[in-house]
Amino acid sequence: MALTIDRDNRRFLRFPAVQPCEAISPATLLKSLIIISHSICSFKSKFFATQRRNARELIRQIEILTIFLEEIRDHFPGTWNPVILCLSELHHTFQKIQFLMEDCAREGARLWILMKSHTVIGQFQVSIRSIATALDVLPLNSIQVPYETKELIEMLCKQAWKAKFELEPGDEEALKRVILVMNQFENKFEPDLSVIKKILDHLGIKTWGDCHKEIKFLNEEIEAECVGCDEREVPLLISLLGLLSYCRGIIFEDSDFSGILGQTDGRNNHNNFETLSCLNPEDFLCPISLELMTDPVTVSTGQTYNRASIQKWLKSGNLLCPVSGEKLTSTEMVPNTTLRKLIQHFCTEYGVSLEKSRKKNRDISRTILPGSPTNEESIKFLSWFLASRLRSGTDYQKNKAAHEIRLLSKSNLFNRSCLIESGCVPHLLDLLHSTDPATQENAVSALLKLSKQANGQEVIMRHEGLNAILGVLKTGSKLESRQIAAATIFYLCSTHENRKIIGENQETIPALLELIKEGTPCGQKNSMVALFALQIRRKNRQRAIESGAVPVLLNLLSSCNRFELKTDTLAVLSTLADNITASIQILEAASLPLILRQLQTIETRAGKEYCISILHSLCLNCGEVVVSFLAKDAPLMSVLYSVISDGTSSHGSKIARSLTKILHRFSETRAGLKIAELRQEQFIGV
Known part of the structure; x- marks a missing residue:
């Protein structure tokens, strides 16, 4: 049986x-x-x-x-x-x-x-x-x-x-020592390392790899307990996790951890190293509710929140920006339509259910607190130790400290806060200039994780870390490091002020475009999303056009076979095409057939909407030559009707209606529409 x-x-x-x-x-x-x-x-x-x-x-x-x-x-x-x-x-x-x-x-x-x-x-x-x-x-x-x-x-x-x-007596003695060490942490005393080593020796935990396996197991158990809604043992699991993280970072500092490098992020390193295609909803969380923003709005300080969350904050009598602490000069909230489109695109492309993402966000938000006094103090002690190693350790110790930070900050908000507070960020920025490829990769990866925190972004920008990150983006020792640097740029673009500073740097957009031209699909995607984030600020669109973004994107669109990368490329092109110069470049490159072909073949609704948006902008900016060409394309109307009639009231449906009206008017009159008339069309209610 x-x-x-x-x-x-x-x-x-x-x-x-x-x-x-x-x-x-x-x-x-x-x-x-x-x-x-x-x-x-x-x-x-x-x-x-x-x-x-x-x-x-x-x-x-x-x-x-x-x-x-x-x-x-x-x-x-x-x-x-x-x-x-x-x-x-x-x-x-x-x-x-x-x-x-x-x-x-x-x-x-x-x-x-x-x-x-x-x-x-x-x-x-x-x-x-x-x-x-x-x-x-x-x-x-x-x-x-x-x-x-x-x-x-x-x-x-x-x-x-x-x-x-x-x-057994040996087990009983080891158990008592574990309890003693946890009590010492809880009372803010750093325990005697010799006592901890006796525990590890008894358990046969002899190497960095052994300790890492223990940590991985505890993380899995914590996740399982939370999913199973039985959290009674979670505080103890978190306490042990903090203890073992402390051991991995301090006691096993001379052990060989290099063999684990490519496995620590829990994904295939060759296919998807730090890729933004695996963004989880954490990347689009409201700073107040820590849930995915379904209606992002920007307040007077430039910070973005979910509308319901910031409204509740204001109604409770708070007149300060929750993130920056600045006084709000106005309670007006401006819809952040570009960010909303990015979030919707992400959810559509990767099958993220809002209900599931809210649950995941709650799991992430759980880590904003230490979970137990033992974990709190052990991570604080470890953070200061790692900062000191980054400041004055040997080259090997600096590399290992960067790797530990990379692991600790992967998906834990409390750990990130401790590491930022301990002063790790400036020293990690210094390591970006290292000639050792592994050290540079660990440092930029650690910075990527820390840049997901608002205070991490602030420290990076305050210490002029942008230039160091751009240096890795342009000439990093490894292609993986360049890809991670592009992802870091994306996170740094979270605020209006940062988008302004990053976009005005003359090296940023050309470096992103260069990685799009020569990078792997992962690097291309990271660069594309960073470029998209920069374009939330309208002035950066002109800089992208002047840097030659349009021909680079058109070339990628014609040669790429990955549907998700095609969708991202169309998203950026749809934003640029709103500019007359970009529209003319698309037309002069004879890319109208290319856009129409993508509209017919791409499977996702988001991709179709981006194609329609590009065609709509071309009609408005280039006039009769585009409209007459589109009017001859018989399959176009059926695609437009399918987008309009799918029952949604999205911005894409409105653009499809507007483009349909333009084509109908052209067909009815059989006369060219003046550009001024076409531009007026976009203000007619549809």
Whole structure:
């Protein structure tokens, strides 16, 4: 009988055993039992950091039972129900024991198993009692096996009832030390490293990689607990996470971590290194609610919030900007339509459900607080240590400190705040000038994570970090570093003031365009989204056009095979095409057929809307030559009608209606429309 349990999705220290069906044949049941028993016995060669004696004792008893099962395999009295009942109970128990052994021997879960020692011991006790209960109903006298084997089973049954599993002295001492260290952190005392090293030695956590596995496991458990709505153990998990993060950053400072570099972001490094195609909703969160902005508006200080959140803030009597702390000169809120389009495009392209994203945002917002006093103090101690390493450590220590910051700040708002507050940002900016490719990559990646925080952006800009980041974008030692620098530019463009400063820098847009021309799809996408963010400020559009953005984008559009990159390219072109100069460049490049072809072939609604927006701008800016060409394209009208009639009232539908009116008027009059008339069309209500 094959087990039907999804082992990959089983929760840790959960034992979802399957009871054999009543109609199972005795031979099948015995065969499955023997297979599972051999699997349990194979754990004899595995390393148990804790529960060694208990695991060894239980395995010894299973080995005896395995001999018994193999002897009765050929002499099974299949008509005797008590025997089948016994074997069914053993099968159910063996499954749980196998899960228990897997968890106790699992790499990465050693500290958590130590902390759950009493729960684990209870499970050992339940398992051995279940074996004793099953053997009690076994009619040994009716089974044809040697007398010695029967005696052995009878003795095993008696021992099973008397068996007592206990916490071993070494485990008990290690457990007390963990509690001591956590209490010291909680009371703001930095613990003695020798005490922590004794804990790690007992658990066999000897390298940076071992410690990293423990941290990864704890993160998975925290996520699982939150998803399962059972957060009772989360504070303890977070405390252990802080302790192990402290260990990884300080105790294992001389260990080799380079082999983990390409794996630490949890995604395929070759295909998608720090790519913005994997943006999570965190990148578009309202600073007040920490939820995805569905109606972003900009206030007088230049900060952007979700309309409902800032309205609630103002109604409560607050007249200061929540992010900058400046006094609001006006309560007027200007809709940020470009940002809304970017968010909608992101949600459409990557299947982000607003409901799911709100839940994810709540998970992210949970990390704005430390989660436990132990974690709070351990991360603070670690942050100051890493800052000192960046300031005065050896080249190797600086590289490792940058890598630790990169890991710590990946998806934790509290960690980012501590690292920024400890003064890591200026030293990371200095490392961008490093000639060591790995150091430069770690530094720019760490800055990318920290730039997601408003205060991180402020520190980077205050220390004139833009030039250093642009230096990596233009001439980074590795292509990956250049791609990450482009992504960092995107985050720095979060505020109006930053968009102004970044856009006015004469090197920014040409450097982004250069990466679009020669980069990988990931680099092209990062640069494209950064370019899109810069264009939220209208004056930056003219700079992009003057830098040659239009021919670069048209060339990419004609040669690219990735639909998501095509959509991003069309998004930027639709923004630029609003400018007369850009429209003329598109027309002179003979790209009208290219845009029409994209409109017919691209599958996403967002992509179609961008194409329609480009065509609409070309009609307004270039007049009859464009309108007459479009009027001859028979499939165009059917696409426009499909966009209009899909039941939405989006901006794209309005543009499609306007373009339809222009083409209808041209067809009806058979006369060229003057540009002035076309421009008037955009102000007519549709």
